[in-house]
Amino acid sequence: MGLLSTVSSALSAGETDDGEAGNGTDSKGAYWCDDCAVRVRDVAVDDEGLDRDGDDTPLCPDCGDAMRFERNHADGCAC
Structure with a gap:
């Protein structure tokens, strides 16, 4: 693993796809x-x-x- 991918992996650890800190539960x-x-x-x-x-x-x-509950289905993101 190269230096760039190592740093990238470390920085993204603990975040969800929407950039918010994950809490171990998938948002719907x-x-x-x-x-x-x-x-x-x-x-x-x-x-x-x-x-x-x-x-x-x-x-x-x-x-x-x-x-009101809303879910964005377009991109699979619950944001």
Whole structure:
């Protein structure tokens, strides 16, 4: 393995394809509040401490409305 590929591998370790630090769980999408433009990855909802409604949908931390789940299928990325 050459020096360049070694450095490249070291720098990319621990990151997901979207450039965010991985947490050992594959993200399937994100929850959005269209009114507030708040985005929370599905794997970070519990870490963010978001409240949930009766259907277990996360509530926006800014306005308290239920958030919309969205997944980008175009490139296989859940971003």
